[in-house]
Amino acid sequence: MTLFTPLEQLLGDRLATSDAIRQQNARNEAHFPLAMPDAVAFPETTEEVAAIVRFCAETGTPITPFGTGTSLEGQHLAIKGGISLDFSRMKKVLEINAEDLNVVVQPGVTRTELNEELRATGLFFPIDPGADASLGGMAATRASGTTAVRYGTLRENVLALEAVMSDGSIIRTGTKARKSSAGYDLTHLLVGSEGTLGIITELTLKLHGLPEGIASATCRFPSVEEAVNCVILTIQSGLPMARIELVDEMMVRGFNIHAGSDLPEQPHLFVEFHGSPSGVAEQAQSFREIAEDFGMESWAEANTTEARNALWKMRHGAHFASAALRPGAQYGTLATDVCVPISQLAEAVLQAQADARAAGLVSTIVGHVGDGNFHCAARFDPNDPAEVEAVHAFAGKLNETALRLGGTVTGEHGIGIGKQKYMKAEHGPALDWMRRIKLAFDPKGILNPGKLLPPED
Amino acid sequence: MTLFTPLEQLLGDRLATSDAIRQQNARNEAHFPLAMPDAVAFPETTEEVAAIVRFCAETGTPITPFGTGTSLEGQHLAIKGGISLDFSRMKKVLEINAEDLNVVVQPGVTRTELNEELRATGLFFPIDPGADASLGGMAATRASGTTAVRYGTLRENVLALEAVMSDGSIIRTGTKARKSSAGYDLTHLLVGSEGTLGIITELTLKLHGLPEGIASATCRFPSVEEAVNCVILTIQSGLPMARIELVDEMMVRGFNIHAGSDLPEQPHLFVEFHGSPSGVAEQAQSFREIAEDFGMESWAEANTTEARNALWKMRHGAHFASAALRPGAQYGTLATDVCVPISQLAEAVLQAQADARAAGLVSTIVGHVGDGNFHCAARFDPNDPAEVEAVHAFAGKLNETALRLGGTVTGEHGIGIGKQKYMKAEHGPALDWMRRIKLAFDPKGILNPGKLLPPED
Numbered sequence: 001m002t003l004f005t006p007l008e009q010l011l012g013d014r015l016a017t018s019d020a021i022r023q024q025n026a027r028n029e030a031h032f033p034l035a036m037p038d039a040v041a042f043p044e045t046t047e048e049v050a051a052i053v054r055f056c057a058e059t060g061t062p063i064t065p066f067g068t069g070t071s072l073e074g075q076h077l078a079i080k081g082g083i084s085l086d087f088s089r090m091k092k093v094l095e096i097n098a099e100d101l102n103v104v105v106q107p108g109v110t111r112t113e114l115n116e117e118l119r120a121t122g123l124f125f126p127i128d129p130g131a132d133a134s135l136g137g138m139a140a141t142r143a144s145g146t147t148a149v150r151y152g153t154l155r156e157n158v159l160a161l162e163a164v165m166s167d168g169s170i171i172r173t174g175t176k177a178r179k180s181s182a183g184y185d186l187t188h189l190l191v192g193s194e195g196t197l198g199i200i201t202e203l204t205l206k207l208h209g210l211p212e213g214i215a216s217a218t219c220r221f222p223s224v225e226e227a228v229n230c231v232i233l234t235i236q237s238g239l240p241m242a243r244i245e246l247v248d249e250m251m252v253r254g255f256n257i258h259a260g261s262d263l264p265e266q267p268h269l270f271v272e273f274h275g276s277p278s279g280v281a282e283q284a285q286s287f288r289e290i291a292e293d294f295g296m297e298s299w300a301e302a303n304t305t306e307a308r309n310a311l312w313k314m315r316h317g318a319h320f321a322s323a324a325l326r327p328g329a330q331y332g333t334l335a336t337d338v339c340v341p342i343s344q345l346a347e348a349v350l351q352a353q354a355d356a357r358a359a360g361l362v363s364t365i366v367g368h369v370g371d372g373n374f375h376c377a378a379r380f381d382p383n384d385p386a387e388v389e390a391v392h393a394f395a396g397k398l399n400e401t402a403l404r405l406g407g408t409v410t411g412e413h414g415i416g417i418g419k420q421k422y423m424k425a426e427h428g429p430a431l432d433w434m435r436r437i438k439l440a441f442d443p444k445g446i447l448n449p450g451k452l453l454p455p456e457d
Numbered sequence: 458m459t460l461f462t463p464l465e466q467l468l469g470d471r472l473a474t475s476d477a478i479r480q481q482n483a484r485n486e487a488h489f490p491l492a493m494p495d496a497v498a499f500p501e502t503t504e505e506v507a508a509i510v511r512f513c514a515e516t517g518t519p520i521t522p523f524g525t526g527t528s529l530e531g532q533h534l535a536i537k538g539g540i541s542l543d544f545s546r547m548k549k550v551l552e553i554n555a556e557d558l559n560v561v562v563q564p565g566v567t568r569t570e571l572n573e574e575l576r577a578t579g580l581f582f583p584i585d586p587g588a589d590a591s592l593g594g595m596a597a598t599r600a601s602g603t604t605a606v607r608y609g610t611l612r613e614n615v616l617a618l619e620a621v622m623s624d625g626s627i628i629r630t631g632t633k634a635r636k637s638s639a640g641y642d643l644t645h646l647l648v649g650s651e652g653t654l655g656i657i658t659e660l661t662l663k664l665h666g667l668p669e670g671i672a673s674a675t676c677r678f679p680s681v682e683e684a685v686n687c688v689i690l691t692i693q694s695g696l697p698m699a700r701i702e703l704v705d706e707m708m709v710r711g712f713n714i715h716a717g718s719d720l721p722e723q724p725h726l727f728v729e730f731h732g733s734p735s736g737v738a739e740q741a742q743s744f745r746e747i748a749e750d751f752g753m754e755s756w757a758e759a760n761t762t763e764a765r766n767a768l769w770k771m772r773h774g775a776h777f778a779s780a781a782l783r784p785g786a787q788y789g790t791l792a793t794d795v796c797v798p799i800s801q802l803a804e805a806v807l808q809a810q811a812d813a814r815a816a817g818l819v820s821t822i823v824g825h826v827g828d829g830n831f832h833c834a835a836r837f838d839p840n841d842p843a844e845v846e847a848v849h850a851f852a853g854k855l856n857e858t859a860l861r862l863g864g865t866v867t868g869e870h871g872i873g874i875g876k877q878k879y880m881k882a883e884h885g886p887a888l889d890w891m892r893r894i895k896l897a898f899d900p901k902g903i904l905n906p907g908k909l910l911p912p913e914d
C-alpha cells in the first residue's frame with residue numbers, strides 16, 4: 001500500500017508514477033525549473049475527475065490540472081508535488097450544435113483538433129494562441145490570440161462549463177442561451193482561475209461562421225512608431241480587423257532564421273480581413289489608405305490558402321523564433337504580456353524597445369496590437385545572476401508602465417508563478433476579495449496550490 | 458438620538474426619512490407590494506457610500522442600492538427595511554476617452570443621459586432597456602435590450618468597476634485595457650449580482666462608433682411561427698442584425714392603444730441595420746429575401762430620424778402598452794424573461810402563446826428574439842387568488858420549458874425576489890457555490906438581503 005493505491009485501483013495504468021511521464025508534465029516553455037508531480041493521473045470521465053479530487057481532498061494531496069503544458073507563467077507545474085491531472089485522454093467533441101453556433105467539448109480537445117472536427121460545418125472556433133493548447137487550459141488562463149481583436153477572447157466565447165469543485169462535487173454553470181441574468185456569473189469566475197477554484201470537465205463554446213472572404217497581407221513600415229500609430233488609427237476608425245499583429249525588426253530576424261522567410265528586417269504589420277468578398281476588398285482598401293499615411297513601404301498579399309497558412313504558421317512560431325535568436329537549451333525565455341488602452345500603445349511599445357536595447361537584451365516584440373497587447377520575448381541564462389536580474393528588471397519596468405498607462409500586466413498569459421509579484425500593484429485592495437473567493441472555494445488549498453495569488457504578507 | 462443620527466450628521470438632508478421620499482423608493486413597475494425602507498440616503502461620493510456602508514456594517518442595518526427603481530423582479534425594494542441607497546445624486550460623467558472608446562461614469566447616470574453627453578463625439582453606448590435605467594442598476598442586473606444581438610449585454614460592455622464592499626472597503630476591478638488575464642474576474646462577478654455582493658460606485662464602459670448608415674423597418678407576418686422562423690434563419694445565416702424584435706398580435710394591439718399607432722393586428726418584426734450606407738442596404742436586402750421566404754406581407758421602412766425614434770419609442774413603451782390592454786392601477790404585470798438557444802425559439806414562443814390563451818390571460822409577447830430572449834407580459838389582479846395562481850402557473854411552465862430547451866429563466870431582468878424559486882432548477886449544485894460567494898463577501902448579510910439567493914431549505 002502506498003498513498004496512491006486507491007487511485008491505482010481506480011485508474012489502473014492511467015495513474016503513472018514513472019520518472020519519464022512525471023518529467024513530461026514537469027517541463028515548461030518559459031524559464032521555470034522542472035517541477036515534478038508525485039504522480040500523473042489520466043482521467044477519462046468527469047466522474048473519475050470527481051473521484052480523484054475526493055481522494056485529494058481526503059488526503060490533502062495537491063492537484064494541478066494539465067492541458068498541454070504550454071502556459072508561460074508556470075501555471076501547469078505541480079510545484080507542491082501531488083497529482084498532475086492530465087486531460088490528454090478527455091478529447092471528445094460531445095455535441096456540435098451548428099444551428100445554435102455552439103459546441104460542447106471535453107477539456108483535453110485542442111484548438112486545432114476542434115477546428116478539424118468542425119471542418120464540414122462551415123463554422124470555426126477562432127481563438128488561436130500560438131501553441132496548439134487545450135480548450136480547458138485556454139479557458140483556465142483566459143487565453144486569446146491573433147483573432148481576439150475581432151472575435152473576443154476565451155471569456156467572450158464560453159457559454160457554459162461543467163466543473164469539479166474542491167470537495168469533488170460536480171457543477172454546471174451557464175446555459176446554452178446567448179445571455180442570462182440568473183445569479184452570480186460562476187462561468188466567468190472559473191474562466192481565468194488557472195485551476196485554483198475548480199477543474200473544468202466540459203466546455204460549451206461559441207462558434208462563428210467561416211467568413212466567405214478572407215484577405216491577409218504583410219506590410220512594412222519605416223519605424224515601429226509609425227506601424228503602431230497606424231494600428232491606433234485603424235482601431236479608432238472602427239475598421240473590423242480580423243487580425244492586426246505587430247512584428248518588430250528583431251522578430252523579423254527571428255522569423256527569417258526559424259521559418260526560413262526572407263522579410264526585410266524592418267517593422268511589419270501582419271493583417272487579415274474577414275467578410276463578404278466585396279466587404280473584404282473594401283476593408284483592405286480602407287486599411288491601406290491609413291497605412292500609407294504612416295509611410296507604409298510595402299504591401300504583400302498572401303493570396304492562396306497555402307500562403308495564408310504559411311504566414312500565420314510563421315506568426316504562431318514567434319516564441320520559438322525568438323529563441324532561435326539565441327539558441328541553446330540552457331537559455332530560458334521571459335515573455336512579457338502587457339496590455340494597454342489603444343491610445344497608450346505607442347508609448348508602451350517604444351519604451352519597451354528602448355529599455356530592451358539599453359539593457360543589452362536579445363528581445364523581440366510581437367503582439368496582438370489591435371487589443372493593445374504585445375509581448376517582448378527576452379532570452380536569458382537562468383544560471384547567470386546578472387542576466388536574471390536584468391531581464392526581471394526590464395519586465396518589471398514594463399509592467400509598471402502598463403499599470404501607469406491604465407493597463408494590465410497580463411493580457412492573455414495569466415499569473416501562474418511568474419506574475420504574482422505584480423498582483424498587489426494591479427489590484428490593490430481587490431486582491432483581498434480574490435483571496436476570499438479562494439478560501440471559500442478551496443478551503444483546504446488543494447487546487448493548484450501556490451498559483452495566481454501571491455503569498456500573504 | 459435615533460439609530461440614524463450618525464448618518465444625518467454625515468449627509469444632512471441627504472438622509473431622508475419622510476414618508477413621501479421613502480414611498481418613492483418603495484414602489485415597483487411589476488407586481489410586488491410596497492416595501493418601505495427606514496430611510497433613503499443620497500450619497501454624492503464614493504467616500505460617502507463607504508461611510509454609509511461602514512455604519513450599516515456596525516449596526517447590522519440592511520442596505521439596498523437604488524438606481525431608478527425600474528427593475529422588474531423587485532430587486533431594488535428594501536424588503537428588510539434599512540437604508541435605500543439612492544444614486545440619483547451620483548450622475549457625473551467622469552471621463553470620456555474617445556480615443557480608447559470608453560467612458561467612466563458614476564452609477565446614477567442613466568443610459569439616455571450618457572448618450573446625451575456623448576452627442577458630440579460620434580460615439581454611443583448601445584444598451585437600451587425599455588426604461589431609462591441607471592448604468593449602476595443596469596450593471597447590477599446584467600441588463601440588455603434591443604441592441605444586445607449586435608453589441609452584447611452589459612456584461613460584454615463593462616471594462617472596469619469601482620465598488621464599495623460589505624466592510625466599507627473600496628476596490629477597483631478590471632483596467633482600461635480591452636482584455637486581461639490577471640486573476641479572478643471580480644468585474645463580472647459584481648455585474649449581475651444585484652447589489653448583494655458589493656455596491657458599484659463607478660463604471661468604465663465600452664463605447665461604439667455611431668454607424669454611418671442606419672435603416673429600420675417594420676415587417677408583418679402571417680403568423681408568429683413564420684416570424685420566428687425568419688428570425689432563426691436570419692441569425693443562423695450570420696447577418697449582423699443591429700436589432701430584431703418580435704411583436705405578437707396582442708402586443709400590436711397594445712401599441713395601437715398606448716402609442717396611437719395603427720399597425721394591423723398581426724405578428725411583426727421590428728428590425729434595424731447598422732453599417733456603411735452600402736453595407737446597410739446590402740443587409741436589408743439579404744434580410745428581405747429571407748423574410749419573403751417566410752411569407753412576409755409588408756415591409757415599411759422608417760426612413761427619417763424622427764420615424765426611427767418614434768418606432769423605437771413605441772417598442773420601448775411595450776411594458777406600459779401591455780398594461781394598457783387591461784388598464785387600472787389595481788392590476789400588476791408579470792413579465793416573463795426566458796432566453797433559449799435560437800434553434801428552440803419557435804417551440805418556446807408558440808408554447809407560451811398557446812398556454813397564455815388556454816389560461817385566458819391578457820398577455821403580450823415582445824422580445825429580443827435575435828438573442829433567443831422574449832417577454833410575455835401578463836396583466837393580473839394581485840388580489841384575486843385565482844388570477845395570481847393562473848399567472849404564476851403560466852410563468853412556471855414557461856420557465857420549465859426554457860430550462861428543458863437548454864435556456865435560462867431570465868435573459869436580462871434578473872432574479873430579485875420573483876425568480877428565486879427557479880434558482881435551484883436552473884443551477885442545481887452550482888447554487889451552493891453562489892452561496893459560498895455571498896457568505897465570503899457579505900458575512901453579515903447586510904447587502905440587499907433577501908434577494909437573488911433563495912432561502913436555504
Ligand SMILES: Cc1cc2nc3c(=O)[nH]c(=O)nc-3n(C[C@H](O)[C@H](O)[C@H](O)COP(=O)(O)OP(=O)(O)OC[C@H]3O[C@@H](n4cnc5c(N)ncnc54)[C@H](O)[C@@H]3O)c2cc1C
Pocket residue numbers: 029064065066067068069070071072075076087107128129130131133134135136137138139140141142143144145146194195196198199200201316317319320412413448451
Ligand atoms: C509558442 C507559444 C505561443 C503562445 N501563444 C499564446 C497566445 O497567443 N495567446 C495566449 O493566450 N497564450 C499563448 N501561449 C500560452 C499558452 O498556450 C496558453 O496559456 C494556453 O491557454 C495554455 O493551455 P494548455 O492547454 O497548454 O494549458 P496548461 O499549460 O496545461 O495549463 C494552464 C493552466 O490551466 C490549468 N488547466 C488546464 N486544464 C484545466 C482544466 N481542465 N480545468 C481547470 N484548469 C485547467 C492548469 O492547471 C494551469 O493552471 C503560448 C504558449 C506558447 C508555448
Ligand SMILES: Cc1cc2nc3c(=O)[nH]c(=O)nc-3n(C[C@H](O)[C@H](O)[C@H](O)COP(=O)(O)OP(=O)(O)OC[C@H]3O[C@@H](n4cnc5c(N)ncnc54)[C@H](O)[C@@H]3O)c2cc1C
Pocket residue numbers: 486521522523524525526527528529532533544564585586587588590591592593594595596597598599600601602603651652653655656657658773774776777869870905908
Ligand atoms: C418599461 C420597462 C422596460 C424594461 N425593459 C428592459 C429591457 O429591455 N432589458 C432589461 O434588461 N431590463 C428591462 N427592464 C428592467 C430594468 O429597467 C432593468 O433591470 C434595469 O437594469 C434596472 O435599472 P435601475 O437603475 O432601475 O435599477 P434599480 O431597479 O434601481 O435596481 C436594480 C438592482 O440593481 C441594484 N443596484 C442599483 N444600483 C446599484 C449600484 N450602483 N451598485 C450595486 N447595485 C445596484 C439594486 O439594489 C437592485 O438590486 C425594463 C423595465 C421597465 C419598467
